[in-house]
Amino acid sequence: MPINKTVSLSSGFLKLFLFSLLLLFKQIILANKKEHTSSLHEKPGVSQPEFISSSAVKQVQKFRKKQPSAQELIEGILSGKTSALSRAITLVESTNVNHLAKANEVITACLPHANKSIRIGITGVPGVGKSTFIESFGNHLTSLGKKVAVLAVDPSSTISHGSILGDKTRMEELVKDPNAFIRPSASGETLGGVARKTREAITLCEAAGFDTILIETVGVGQSETAVHGMVDFFLLLKISGAGDELQGIKRGIMEMADAIVINKADGDNIKKANLAKAEFNRALHLFPTKKSGWKPTTTTCSALTHEGIPEIWKTIEQYVEFAKTNHYFIENRKEQNQYWLLETINEQLKTNFYNHPEIQKLLDATKKAVRNGEFSPFAAAQLLLNIYHDYKK
Amino acid sequence: MPINKTVSLSSGFLKLFLFSLLLLFKQIILANKKEHTSSLHEKPGVSQPEFISSSAVKQVQKFRKKQPSAQELIEGILSGKTSALSRAITLVESTNVNHLAKANEVITACLPHANKSIRIGITGVPGVGKSTFIESFGNHLTSLGKKVAVLAVDPSSTISHGSILGDKTRMEELVKDPNAFIRPSASGETLGGVARKTREAITLCEAAGFDTILIETVGVGQSETAVHGMVDFFLLLKISGAGDELQGIKRGIMEMADAIVINKADGDNIKKANLAKAEFNRALHLFPTKKSGWKPTTTTCSALTHEGIPEIWKTIEQYVEFAKTNHYFIENRKEQNQYWLLETINEQLKTNFYNHPEIQKLLDATKKAVRNGEFSPFAAAQLLLNIYHDYKK
Numbered sequence: 001m002p003i004n005k006t007v008s009l010s011s012g013f014l015k016l017f018l019f020s021l022l023l024l025f026k027q028i029i030l031a032n033k034k035e036h037t038s039s040l041h042e043k044p045g046v047s048q049p050e051f052i053s054s055s056a057v058k059q060v061q062k063f064r065k066k067q068p069s070a071q072e073l074i075e076g077i078l079s080g081k082t083s084a085l086s087r088a089i090t091l092v093e094s095t096n097v098n099h100l101a102k103a104n105e106v107i108t109a110c111l112p113h114a115n116k117s118i119r120i121g122i123t124g125v126p127g128v129g130k131s132t133f134i135e136s137f138g139n140h141l142t143s144l145g146k147k148v149a150v151l152a153v154d155p156s157s158t159i160s161h162g163s164i165l166g167d168k169t170r171m172e173e174l175v176k177d178p179n180a181f182i183r184p185s186a187s188g189e190t191l192g193g194v195a196r197k198t199r200e201a202i203t204l205c206e207a208a209g210f211d212t213i214l215i216e217t218v219g220v221g222q223s224e225t226a227v228h229g230m231v232d233f234f235l236l237l238k239i240s241g242a243g244d245e246l247q248g249i250k251r252g253i254m255e256m257a258d259a260i261v262i263n264k265a266d267g268d269n270i271k272k273a274n275l276a277k278a279e280f281n282r283a284l285h286l287f288p289t290k291k292s293g294w295k296p297t298t299t300t301c302s303a304l305t306h307e308g309i310p311e312i313w314k315t316i317e318q319y320v321e322f323a324k325t326n327h328y329f330i331e332n333r334k335e336q337n338q339y340w341l342l343e344t345i346n347e348q349l350k351t352n353f354y355n356h357p358e359i360q361k362l363l364d365a366t367k368k369a370v371r372n373g374e375f376s377p378f379a380a381a382q383l384l385l386n387i388y389h390d391y392k393k
Numbered sequence: 394m395p396i397n398k399t400v401s402l403s404s405g406f407l408k409l410f411l412f413s414l415l416l417l418f419k420q421i422i423l424a425n426k427k428e429h430t431s432s433l434h435e436k437p438g439v440s441q442p443e444f445i446s447s448s449a450v451k452q453v454q455k456f457r458k459k460q461p462s463a464q465e466l467i468e469g470i471l472s473g474k475t476s477a478l479s480r481a482i483t484l485v486e487s488t489n490v491n492h493l494a495k496a497n498e499v500i501t502a503c504l505p506h507a508n509k510s511i512r513i514g515i516t517g518v519p520g521v522g523k524s525t526f527i528e529s530f531g532n533h534l535t536s537l538g539k540k541v542a543v544l545a546v547d548p549s550s551t552i553s554h555g556s557i558l559g560d561k562t563r564m565e566e567l568v569k570d571p572n573a574f575i576r577p578s579a580s581g582e583t584l585g586g587v588a589r590k591t592r593e594a595i596t597l598c599e600a601a602g603f604d605t606i607l608i609e610t611v612g613v614g615q616s617e618t619a620v621h622g623m624v625d626f627f628l629l630l631k632i633s634g635a636g637d638e639l640q641g642i643k644r645g646i647m648e649m650a651d652a653i654v655i656n657k658a659d660g661d662n663i664k665k666a667n668l669a670k671a672e673f674n675r676a677l678h679l680f681p682t683k684k685s686g687w688k689p690t691t692t693t694c695s696a697l698t699h700e701g702i703p704e705i706w707k708t709i710e711q712y713v714e715f716a717k718t719n720h721y722f723i724e725n726r727k728e729q730n731q732y733w734l735l736e737t738i739n740e741q742l743k744t745n746f747y748n749h750p751e752i753q754k755l756l757d758a759t760k761k762a763v764r765n766g767e768f769s770p771f772a773a774a775q776l777l778l779n780i781y782h783d784y785k786k
Contacts, residue, residue: 104769107772108768114766199771252645283676286676335764337764337766338764340763340770341770341773345746345774346743350742353738353742367731370731370734376497376500376593377592377731378593379500381733381734381738384738
């Protein structure tokens with residue numbers, strides 16, 4: 001037995017020795033390979049030529065700075081850097097699917113730092129003076145020490161390339177104000193897409209320390225409903241007139257308003273504006289009570305003379321106190337979060353169905369038959385749904 | 394070779410003979426079996442006892458009459474038999490999936506004979522006097538030679554077992570009128586289901602020759618939107634008061650109305666009713682122009698004294714002429730058909746998603762995280778949709 005032990009021991013040492021030798025060789029081979037890689041497969045001994053100029057290197061480095069990591073963006077936003085904020089919003093707005101994960105990472109990290117602001121929706125038909133109002137109102141807010149972010153929801157900007165907020169010349173002062181951040185409407189094919197991007201931009205702005213978010217929209221489409229679903233306070237901008245200007249406003253907008261502000265109440269217009277104010281006041285009390293319990297107010301203002309602008313902010317402050325006291329403020333935000341969850345799901349389900357090639361083939365003919373009363377809408381719906389589900393299996 | 398041929402021939406004849414014999418035996422056996430079957434396995438020669446009484450046979454035949462074929466229902470409806478109409482509506486309302494094909498057959502056959510009526514939606518909060526109004530208005534219509542069908546959309550009737558139109562005692566005269574057909578609200582778990590059934594009942598009533606369809610609904614839920622989507626004219630019933638009664642009315646209802654009728658304008662109430670009329674008139678002109686181009690009217694009436702009832706019908710006649718002249722009438726009906734096609738699809742897509750077992754497992758927790766701002770609504774929606782699609786594959 002002792003002999004056997006010695007044999008097995010010495011055979012063990014031999015194995016260890018051979019293994020060590022193997023490792024040594026491997027390291028030598030690897031070291032050689034590394035050298036090859038670093039010299040771009042050129043023959044060893046030949047030094048790398050200096051064909052990359054130093055200016056080109058600088059340019060590449062500059063470009064790389066334009067694509068910061070998610071972590072860099074997050075740190076930048078949380079330390080209040082508007083450059084990081086801008087880049088993060090661009091990332092969120094990107095239609096490149098590869099950016100989605102990074103965008104979600106930034107959003108998720110910002111969420112705990114968001115939610116500490118007042119979000120105000122501002123709507124009104126074109127010509128009512130929205131940009132001038134926001135300039136005047138925004139300047140008043142920054143003069144009070146507020147940090148103001150101005151965003152927009154305007155799906156039509158896909159065609160007009162940013163019809164609202166695009167022309168920043170109307171906001172001369174606010175654009176230069178270091179405590180203001182102005183961002184034109186995201187572009188996108190659908191309102192749902194634009195709304196998503198704007199809502200995530202709110203999160204980013206809040207995480208960057210902006211405490212007052214103004215969201216502008218035009219009062220002609222479905223976009224006000226979307227904006228109403230992402231703000232705490234909804235302001236309807238109007239001008240005095242023969243009532244004709246009301247016709248441009250979509251149904252139901254007046255019922256959404258927490259305040260109606262009659263703009264351009266200056267010069268000869270003051271009397272007319274006061275009449276309009278009285279008329280809207282009478283009309284408003286015919287509406288059902290709002291869920292918040294808040295009674296909408298009607299005021300006049302002039303974005304030109306700044307008359308009435310401070311009063312609007314006071315009204316909003318009163319609203320916030322009122323809604324925080326009766327817990328509507330926080331409850332409404334929770335409801336809005338849930339609304340966007342379900343809304344996104346429902347929209348996506350519809351998109352998947354209506355974009356399915358089999359449905360696209362049949363939909364127009366089915367619609368036509370149903371429109372003309374040749375086919376029951378319910379029987380036709382069932383037929384299309386059955387086809388869709390059979391193809392999904 | 395000739396011998397071989399003879400052998401093979403004679404062997405062929407033998408085979409044929411044996412096969413014929415087999416067939417003969419089989420036929421004899423089968424014939425015997427048949428005799429056994431027809432005598433219910435009793436021994437041959439014993440006659441069938443008369444244990445089925447003739448009265449029982451008559452009862453069975455009567456029962457069979459209760460389940461008429463689709464063709465019988467269609468013929469009955471088209472010849473204006475209310476018994477066939479009632480049965481067809483019961484069939485449409487059935488939740489038994491076996492009835493679906495038959496119901497669809499009846500509906501499809503009735504479609505070319507429908508569409509020739511005026512469909513009027515009537516809404517108002519409980520206490521406004523809807524039943525009394527319909528009794529009075531319906532009697533006026535039949536006195537003009539109209540054939541009136543009264544239907545209802547009230548999803549709450551599932552719980553209350555027909556809260557509206559259930560109590561026909563308020564429509565004493567109309568119930569007895571051979572030119573009136575009254576049918577309480579279909580019951581169903583969802584508004585979508587109730588709406589579908591009512592809309593198909595309209596088709597059946599029209600095919601049965603009813604030229605004026607009144608659809609009642611309560612102005613407190615989503616049901617008015619559904620009714621608004623299936624009628625030509627939408628009438629909002631109100632009573633005069635301090636404005637408090639308005640609060641029971643859902644947002645947006647006033648904007649849907651083609652006419653506001655202030656009911657109970659009798660006795661001491663007349664003055665107050667006229668004041669309310671003036672107030673609503675003022676409010677109505679603040680609303681945006683309707684798609685039809687029609688300017689909503691405000692009138693007073695008393696269902697008790699019949700005062701103002703004929704004027705309401707005249708207003709509706711004016712509307713129909715107006716809307717037929719500008720082609721809105723037919724265009725709106727086509728739009729409504731399409732609306733119900735898409736609405737049914739969208740509702741079903743949602744039902745399929747939210748009832749999926751995997752989604753049901755995750756939805757509550759996801760909602761909670763999103764509500765509390767721990768998770769972006771958009772990222773969460775994407776996650777749930779991915780899970781749903783993976784399970785569908």
